[in-house]
Amino acid sequence: MPSEVSKVQRRAQVFAAMLVTALVAGMALTENAEAPSVPIGTRLTALSFRDIDGVPYTLADLQPYRATVFVFFSVYCPMCRKYPQRIAQLHATFSQQGVAFFIVNPMSHEPLDELRQYARDVGWQIPLVKDWALAKALGATVTPQVVVLDSDGVVRYRGRIDDNADATQVTRHDLRDALEALLAGKPVPNPETTAQGCVISFPKPRAKTGAVTFYRDVLSILQERCQSCHRPNGAAPFPLMTYDEAVAWAPLIKPFVQSRRMPPWKAEPVAEYHNERRLTEAEIATLVRWVDEGCPEGDPKDAPPPKRFPEKWVLGEPDLVLQPDREFRLDATGRDVYRHFVFPTDFAEDKYVTAIEVLPGNPRVVHHVIAFIDTSGRAKQLDGRDGQPGYEAFGGPGFIPAGGLGGWAPGNSPHPLPDGIAYLLPKGATIVIQVHYHKSGRPETDRTKVGVYFAKTPPKHIVRVLPVVNFLFAIPPGAKRYEVRAESTFVRDVKVLAVMPHMHLLGREMKVTAILPDGAEKPLVWVKDWDFNWQETYFFKQPARLPAGTKVRVVAYYDNSAENPRNPNKPPKWVRWGEQTTDEMCIAFVWFVPDDEATKTAARQ
Structure with a gap:
């Protein structure tokens, strides 16, 4: 073990191979919602609609019920996917007390067969309606959102189901409280609340042509920057493959690209990285202008060729393929799952790994994949204890890794390490594949494959990891921007291949900087808007060459206030x-190899 990695620091290698990114985990998108057109207390004089089986309903049909609940729901909306079980529970409770429920899908671009299948998957026994006009009639503007009518057709409540997408963190049960008040003959305590979710895209006249058109200017941007995730059965919650799909989500595209919330890429442009998903300023301007001008379609003949996505190994047939022996079953809702699949090896000699490639079994739920190396035997002890393949552990793999083999996230393309460089896989070691699952709102299964590629000749250098870590901090309750620092020094010339910042749920910002011996500063990574579910290992396009005596400094900030919605306490x-x-x-992992060329040059001088 080189001097850069002390025995104390080695404890931090529990995360040394982490590579985490991309899947929407619930979002507040109401800034672009229209104001409700129907005030609370309005008595409706006419209302008619049909469910997806053709059964007609009018106000007269609803009068026998003590109350009627309309749940506006999108099968593509990430926030909606947090609520199917809670909706089912509310229906089970209040339908026995004379309350009618309807699930209304107001998104004209969402296929009817997907709504039917989703309802079957989550076990709803509730009439389904597909009708954007019903949302207009009741003043609904986002999904998920509920509107409650009393038996006289008066709008008595409109807003959220409860106050937290995380069912374990709910403190106000707004829909439940509204129904209990109605059934007791009392005023609804909070008749209107703000629902957080996805804006309902009501049909509007579309411009046929303009300075910026979909087929000539916009589609190519979506292909290169978005469709790796936003495609059928992709990691994102909805596709952006066609004109109709892009128009439907146009109210969200503009604010999300302007704020750089999408595409998901947290690092500031302080260096050049592989797989960088940042939009250029020109691309942002094109998308914004397209939305502002009414989403002109243009001529389909101007469209670029469809983008093809790999269904087989990009790097060729792997030397080793790792896959669980059976499907892993994932519940419909709840917190994200970090599942670790265990693969013992029986190689008689050390192996050297130049790349791994991942084929997600179920891209809807696979958020990221990381390959750890275990030589302690601990992973084999944990494997399969709950009757499913693998085992669950938060943040790290449940043991101190002997190393790592890299990872994958949606939108990333596999690329081998530079020539002469490899990861060490010791003989007899166990490979542990961590899969971060993000629940889709319906029961799912997955059986992801990982391909491993070995070096054909012994490498010149083995990748090492320097954890720049602070173990000794204590963040006081209420602190909104608490600073934690860490620092470590390279004692020889090195080439830095990658950096991965790591914090938990209170983390807000981390900056990793190389301080050269002459005092000059070289930024490595700066994440200004930290999110545990959007982590990444940032591989440089060109290794950062750092001379002996360079300090790597980490400055991190944490929000331990009650106002932080991610605060678990x-x-x-x-x-x-x-x-x-x-x-x-508070860790920044730094992937490096010795820089022999620089050392030899210095020696000659």
Whole structure:
């Protein structure tokens, strides 16, 4: 072990191979919603609609019920996917008390067969309606959102189902409270609340042509920047393959690209990285102008060829393919799952790995994949204890890794390490594949494949990892921007291949900087808007060459206030180093190899 990685620092290698990114985890998109057109207290004089089986309903049909609940729901909306079980529970509770329920899909671009299948998957026994006009009639503007009528057809409640997408963190049950008040003959305590979710895209006249058109200017941007995730059965919650799909989500495209929330890429442009998903300023301007001018379609003849997505191994047939022996079953809702699949090896000699490639079994739920190396035997002890393949652990793999083999996230293309460089896979080691699953709102299964590629000749250098870490911090409750620093020094010339910042749920910002011996500063990575579910290992397009004596400095900030919606402690408490959800970490992992060329040059001089 080189001097850069001390025995204390080695404890931090529990995350040394992490590569985490991309899947929407619930979003507040109401800034572009229209104002409700029907005030609370309005008595409707006419209302008619049909369910998807053709059964007609009018106000007269609803009068026998003590109340009627319309749940506006999108099968593509990430926020909606947090609620199917809660909707089913509310229906089971209140339908026995004379309350009628309807699930209304107001999104004209969402296929009817997907709505039917989704309802079957989540077990709803509730009439389904597909009608954007019903949303207009009741003043609904986002999904998920509920509107409650009393038996006289008066709008008595409109808003959210409850106050938190995480069912374990709910403190106000708004829909339940509204129904209980109605059934008791009392005023609804909070008749209108703000629903957080996806804006309902009502049909509007579309411009046929303009300075910017979909086929000539916009589609190529979507192909290169968005469709790797936003495609059928992709990692994103909805596709952006066609003109109709892009128009439907246009109210969200503009604010999301302007704020750089999409495409998901957290690092500031302080260096050049592989697989960088940042839009250029020109691309942002094109998308914004297209939305502002009414989404002109243009001539389909101007469209670029369709983008093809690999269904087989991009790097060729792997030397080793890892896949669980059976499907892993994932529940419909709840918190994300970090599942670790265990693959013992029986190689008689050390192997050297130049690349891994991942084929997600179920892209709808596979958020990222990381390959760890275990030589302790601990992973084999944990494997299969709950009757499913693998085992669950938060943040790290549940053991101190002997190393890592890299990882994958949606939108990333596999690329081998530079010539002469490889990861070491010791003989007899166990490969542990961590898969971060993001639940889709319906029961799912997955059986992801990982291909491993070995070096054909012994490498010149083995990749090493320097964890720049602070174990000794304590974040006080209520602190909104608490600073934690860490620092480590290279004692020889190195080439830095990649950097991965790592914090937990209180983390807000981390900057990793190389301080050269002459005092000059070289930025490596700066994440200004940290999100645990959008982590990434940032591989440089060209290795950063750092001379001996260079310090790597980490400056991180944490929000331990009650106002932080990600704070797992309610009320906030003192937070220190640890591996649990309620603990924190402050680490930047630095992938490096010796820079022999620089060392030889210095020696000659």
